[in-house]
Amino acid sequence: MLELALMDPEAFDVKEARAVFEDIGISVSGSLGLTPSTDVSSEDELIVAKGEAVLRKAVQLVAELGGTDLCGELYSALAKYPSASTEKGRGNAVAALRRLADYADGFGVSLSLEILNRYETNLVNTAEQGLKFLDDVGRPNVKLHLDTYHMNIEESSMAGAVLATGDRLGYVHVGESNRGYLGSGNIDFASFLRALMTIGYAGPIVFESFSTAVVGPNLSNVLGVWRNLWEESDDLASHAYSYITTAIRSAEQATRKWV
Numbered sequence: 001m002l003e004l005a006l007m008d009p010e011a012f013d014v015k016e017a018r019a020v021f022e023d024i025g026i027s028v029s030g031s032l033g034l035t036p037s038t039d040v041s042s043e044d045e046l047i048v049a050k051g052e053a054v055l056r057k058a059v060q061l062v063a064e065l066g067g068t069d070l071c072g073e074l075y076s077a078l079a080k081y082p083s084a085s086t087e088k089g090r091g092n093a094v095a096a097l098r099r100l101a102d103y104a105d106g107f108g109v110s111l112s113l114e115i116l117n118r119y120e121t122n123l124v125n126t127a128e129q130g131l132k133f134l135d136d137v138g139r140p141n142v143k144l145h146l147d148t149y150h151m152n153i154e155e156s157s158m159a160g161a162v163l164a165t166g167d168r169l170g171y172v173h174v175g176e177s178n179r180g181y182l183g184s185g186n187i188d189f190a191s192f193l194r195a196l197m198t199i200g201y202a203g204p205i206v207f208e209s210f211s212t213a214v215v216g217p218n219l220s221n222v223l224g225v226w227r228n229l230w231e232e233s234d235d236l237a238s239h240a241y242s243y244i245t246t247a248i249r250s251a252e253q254a255t256r257k258w259v
């Protein structure tokens with residue numbers, strides 16, 4: 001599976017892209033992070049409406065590309081907020097996601113809300129907070145999206161967060177603590193993957209990494225990508241694939257039931 005960042009929906013030809021993906025036999029998902037001017041957790045109804053329009057467009061794009069998953073920061077802006085979230089803003093995000101979930105359901109698209117660290121959202125920073133948020137949204141096609149990079153910053157236990165999320169986990173990012181090559185940082189992928197196997201997770205596991213060599217200046221600035229940890233995308237991707245498939249096989253063996 002290839003995840004497309006849909007920050008700029010007009011950036012590519014959808015029909016041509018779908019033809020290429022079908023030709024090489026790869027499935028596609030979409031991801032998104034809202035901005036301060038499209039933040040559905042804003043107290044400003046006009047900004048919320050702009051955010052909902054962006055999200056509906058992203059749902060359409062995912063469906064047009066033949067995908068069924070839209071993930072990422074769909075509930076607030078990808079930004080370091082200057083203050084805590086408010087009840088009104090949270091309520092706006094919950095209401096917007098209920099409407100988006102019903103809209104997405106018509107396209108056969110599921111939404112997975114990515115739990116991010118404190119520097120990239122003020123609304124939900126842990127799986128526990130995310131589950132409460134899901135309860136409030138109350139739609140079966142809205143699940144959680146966990147990312148090891150963010151979990152490493154916020155969770156007391158990465159495995160514990162996965163086990164608590166259980167069948168409400170819809171999407172996974174594997175990223176290193178430094179967002180570079182898998183295995184080059186602090187993340188304990190073995191215990192994380194064993195927890196995924198324990199809950200019987202069968203959804204996408206997508207590698208995510210950033211470098212100013214390939215990421216545009218806007219996103220680099222928002223994410224704080226100030227150092228280049230790699231320059232060769234192909235080498236990075238093939239290494240990630242072999243690293244994670246081997247680690248998944250080990251986790252499968254570790255959690256295998258013999259009786």
Ligand SMILES: [Mn+2]
Pocket residue numbers: 114147173175208
């Ligand atoms: Mn992520």
